[in-house]
Amino acid sequence: MLQYIARRLIQTIPTVLLVTTFVFLIIHLVPGDPVEMILGDYATPDSIVAMRGALGLDRPLGTQYVSFLTGLIHGDLGTSIRTQRPVMAEIRQRFPYSMMLAFGAVAVSTVLGVPVGVLSATRPGSWQDTISMVGALIGVSMPTFWLGLMLLFLFAMKLSWFPVIGAGDIGNIPDTLQHLVLPVLAIGLSGMALTARMTRSTMLEVLGQDYIRTARSKGLAKTIVIYKHALRNAAIPVVTVVGMNIGHLLGGAVLAETVFARPGLGKMVVDAILARDYPMVQGAVFIIAMVFILVNLLVDVTYAALDPRIHYN
Amino acid sequence: MSARLTRTLRKSRNARLGLGIVVVLLVIALTSPWLATHDPRTQVIQDRLKAPSAQYWLGTDTFGRDVFSRLVWGTRISFLLGFFSTGISSIIGTAMGIVSGYYGGWVDTIVMRVVDTLMSFPTILLAMAIVAILGPDLQNIVIAIALTFSPRFARVIRSVALSVREQGYVLAARASGVRHGSIMWKHVLPNVVSSAIVLLTMQIGTAITMEASLSFLGLGGDPAIPTWGGVINDGRGFLQQAPWISGFAGIAITVTVIGFNLLGDAIRDVLDPRFSKQL
Numbered sequence: 001m002l003q004y005i006a007r008r009l010i011q012t013i014p015t016v017l018l019v020t021t022f023v024f025l026i027i028h029l030v031p032g033d034p035v036e037m038i039l040g041d042y043a044t045p046d047s048i049v050a051m052r053g054a055l056g057l058d059r060p061l062g063t064q065y066v067s068f069l070t071g072l073i074h075g076d077l078g079t080s081i082r083t084q085r086p087v088m089a090e091i092r093q094r095f096p097y098s099m100m101l102a103f104g105a106v107a108v109s110t111v112l113g114v115p116v117g118v119l120s121a122t123r124p125g126s127w128q129d130t131i132s133m134v135g136a137l138i139g140v141s142m143p144t145f146w147l148g149l150m151l152l153f154l155f156a157m158k159l160s161w162f163p164v165i166g167a168g169d170i171g172n173i174p175d176t177l178q179h180l181v182l183p184v185l186a187i188g189l190s191g192m193a194l195t196a197r198m199t200r201s202t203m204l205e206v207l208g209q210d211y212i213r214t215a216r217s218k219g220l221a222k223t224i225v226i227y228k229h230a231l232r233n234a235a236i237p238v239v240t241v242v243g244m245n246i247g248h249l250l251g252g253a254v255l256a257e258t259v260f261a262r263p264g265l266g267k268m269v270v271d272a273i274l275a276r277d278y279p280m281v282q283g284a285v286f287i288i289a290m291v292f293i294l295v296n297l298l299v300d301v302t303y304a305a306l307d308p309r310i311h312y313n
Numbered sequence: 314m315s316a317r318l319t320r321t322l323r324k325s326r327n328a329r330l331g332l333g334i335v336v337v338l339l340v341i342a343l344t345s346p347w348l349a350t351h352d353p354r355t356q357v358i359q360d361r362l363k364a365p366s367a368q369y370w371l372g373t374d375t376f377g378r379d380v381f382s383r384l385v386w387g388t389r390i391s392f393l394l395g396f397f398s399t400g401i402s403s404i405i406g407t408a409m410g411i412v413s414g415y416y417g418g419w420v421d422t423i424v425m426r427v428v429d430t431l432m433s434f435p436t437i438l439l440a441m442a443i444v445a446i447l448g449p450d451l452q453n454i455v456i457a458i459a460l461t462f463s464p465r466f467a468r469v470i471r472s473v474a475l476s477v478r479e480q481g482y483v484l485a486a487r488a489s490g491v492r493h494g495s496i497m498w499k500h501v502l503p504n505v506v507s508s509a510i511v512l513l514t515m516q517i518g519t520a521i522t523m524e525a526s527l528s529f530l531g532l533g534g535d536p537a538i539p540t541w542g543g544v545i546n547d548g549r550g551f552l553q554q555a556p557w558i559s560g561f562a563g564i565a566i567t568v569t570v571i572g573f574n575l576l577g578d579a580i581r582d583v584l585d586p587r588f589s590k591q592l
Contacts, residue, residue, distance in 0.1 A: 015430055018426060022442075026442060137571060137574065138567065141518065141567050143522050143526060143563060143570075145529050146545055146563030149545065149549060149552060150559075153560075157552060248435070250435045250438070251435040254437055255437070255526055270441070270530050272445075273449070273532065274449070276445075285438060285441075288435065289433055292433060292434065292435055293433050296433075
């Protein structure tokens with residue numbers, strides 16, 4: 001187990017390095033002069049020189065790369081062009097909002113998606129199965145941001161059950177939770193649909209196995225067979241889906257934050273792209289990618305814990 | 314293959330539904346200039362935010378533009394961008410996958426490292442980063458989606474190519490001194506094409522959603538161009554007074570994606586039944 005974790009950690013190193021390099025290159029890959037792009041029509045020769053100096057673009061590429069990496073190690077992601085504040089400070093301020101959203105969505109999609117999938121798989125062809133799977137198909141096909149807007153329209157504007165925009169006062173827990181419900185649902189429902197579909201297809205496969213027939217013929221209670229014998233063996237693919245979902249859900253958070261005007265990382269990236277605030281884009285992309293890599297690592301370690309067979313390959 | 318296709322279509326209601334939806338939308342996309350009741354860009358300020366009526370079937374937006382006509386033209390744009398971006402990503406990804414799987418060794422290591430790196434970003438974030446580099450514009454959205462999706466093709470095609478490499482006919486071709494390029498083109502490619510087509514159909518819906526998401530975020534450039542995501546964005550500030558603007562545009566996207574998802578499942582069953590568990 002430890003050996004597996006160690007090997008998986010070592011495999012992550014080149015990926016992290018390549019991701020870091022890509023993030024560094026974002027500003028350098030801009031066609032033409034990024035400084036002129038940032039300053040737009042207001043560019044004067046003096047301001048161009050000043051901006052180039054401020055971003056460190058006047059130094060050789062190698063030097064810039066080294067200082068970028070040194071900065072990263074010290075937790076320094078540069079300074080935002082728009083707000084003139086350190087990018088790291090901006091990220092630290094917004095990070096909790098995005099994490100709450102992502103975790104809420106993961107919770108909703110797993111807690112609701114797995115039982116729906118199990119229910120469908122144990123009664124294939126029944127009306128419950130049909131309804132769940134039609135719902136799941138619509139759920140995976142609906143764009144997250146649109147679902148968010150429609151929830152906003154119905155539950156915040158028409159019924160006034162929830163606040164319309166923002167994330168609320170983070171010190172006030174009921175207020176924060178109230179602001180969280182609709183965006184979590186907007187992202188979580190499509191995640192739930194995906195989880196339900198995947199759980200159903202893996203459960204169907206597992207339920208056809210010999211050991212399930214044996215367990216049944218022994219006269220074990222149906223719920224024991226389903227939850228103890230079947231679901232446990234279907235757990236690995238389900239964990240995969242939950243892992244895959246996290247990327248999808250982090251992406252969904254980017255959109256949902258824009259829809260609900262929540263001050264999270266996703267909204268920060270969108271605003272930064274539109275304002276051509278490259279240090280901010282780089283910082284946010286870097287942090288989100290690192291979170292994603294870390295989550296994938298955790299998912300893989302969870303597999304190893306769930307399935308003893310993984311050690312040997 | 315066509316026998317299997319007719320059998321799938323006859324047997325599966327979902328397959329018929331998916332094909333039906335996609336064909337209808339394709340017809341709308343092809344005939345949009347004749348189908349649209351108004352010019353999608355013409356602004357009639359005195360008719361702004363009008364509810365659906367006989368004159369404006371799906372109402373008007375804040376500039377008094379006809380929502381129905383914008384959605385009809387949007388179908389054409391979504392289909393064009395969806396097909397183009399997935400088409401390009403399948404070509405890039407298939408090439409990467411074949412080269413990686415066929416050569417193996419350090420070539421494989423390098424290609425797969427790049428693929429891993431690209432897959433270390435949530436897809437929409439990577440697409441946004443690419444648009445951030447190239448600038449907000451529909452053409453750049455196509456490039457961004459194509460680059461974001463190609464690693465998935467590379468992974469799947471590589472695994473198929475790995476097994477094709479060990480086949481007798483490939484070994485025979487190598488033994489008789491056929492050049493690598495020619496083996497990949499004549500022996501490996503034909504064997505991976507069906508997997509690529511399956512993945513391609515399954516990705517079109519995702520590509521259309523991705524394009525809509527990026528346009529919704531305002532990364533599509535010119536807001537006068539009637540994209541579905543753009544229409545939803547136009548309606549966003551007027552949900553209270555004019556919910557039909559965003560509402561209908563989202564329904565259009567959902568129905569389209571359902572169509573491609575169902576069709577993708579059907580094509581997978583026809584071309585590559587083994588695949589069903591891998592994707």
